[in-house]
Amino acid sequence: MNAVTTVESYLARMKEWESKHRARTRSEQYKSDDAYRESQKSESKKELLDIFQEFVEDGANNRLSESRLSILAVSSPSEFSQVIINSEETNKQAIIYTKQLDGFEEHFKFTLKSSQGEWKISKLAVSLDGVKWEARRSL
Numbered sequence: 754m755n756a757v758t759t760v761e762s763y764l765a766r767m768k769e770w771e772s773k774h775r776a777r778t779r780s781e782q783y784k785s786d787d788a789y790r791e792s793q794k795s796e797s798k799k800e801l802l803d804i805f806q807e808f809v810e811d812g813a814n815n816r817l818s819e820s821r822l823s824i825l826a827v828s829s830p831s832e833f834s835q836v837i838i839n840s841e842e843t844n845k846q847a848i849i850y851t852k853q854l855d856g857f858e859e860h861f862k863f864t865l866k867s868s869q870g871e872w873k874i875s876k877l878a879v880s881l882d883g884v885k886w887e888a889r890r891s892l
Contacts, residue, residue, distance in 0.1 A: 754871070754872065755842070755872065756840065756842050756847030756849060756865045756867075756872045757837060757840050757842075757847075757849060759808060759865060759872040759873075759874075760837065760849045760851065760863050760865070760874070761837065762808070763804070763808040763874065764833045764834075764835050764851070765833075766804050766807075766808070767804060767833040767892075768831050768833035768834060770797070770800055770801060770804060771827045771828070771831050771832075771833060772831070773797070773800070774797045774800075774825060774827055775827045775829070777793045777796075777797060778793075778827075794825060797825050798822060798825065801821065801822060801825070802822065805818045805822075805892070808873065808874055809873060809874045809875075809892065810866055810868075810873040810874060810875040815875075816890070817874070817876075817877055817889070817890070817891060817892045818892060819891075820890060820891035820892075821891050821892050826891075828856070830855035830856045831855070832853060832856065832859075834853065834854040834855050835851040835852060835853050835854060835861060836851060836852055836854060837849060837850070837851050838850050838851060838852050838860075838883075844867065845866060845867050846864065846865065846866055846867070847864075847865045847867070847872060848862060848863070848864050848865075849862070849863040849865065850862055850863075850883070851863065852883070857881070859879050859880065859881060860879065860880040860881070860882070860883040861877060861878070861879055861880075861889075862877070862878040862879075862880070862886055863876075863877055864876035864877070864878075874892070876888070877889040877892060
């Protein structure tokens, strides 16, 4: 899988996870049954861990993963509805630029590193205009 395909796959998996987790949190049983709510949170966290292990450098141990894993945040519209607008790739590093399709229409800059033939997300930056970038603390 090349770097662009890696980011596309990551975004698709996260969008799917976000939709599934949002549906879980809106159920009456989730709202009223503490044991059920904890089991659903545990399931959502496990699914998220699997995604991070596949797509993020150092998986759940990456600083970018920690925040999402602790609060299981979702947004509406999905922040993972993004389109790739540019990419720069060398043998060991790639930078993939995306733009959010809905909501704030933010720009994202994914930095990936290649290790043992696999591309993994190592950094994420965000921009409102695609020019001035700020490091993002969470995936």
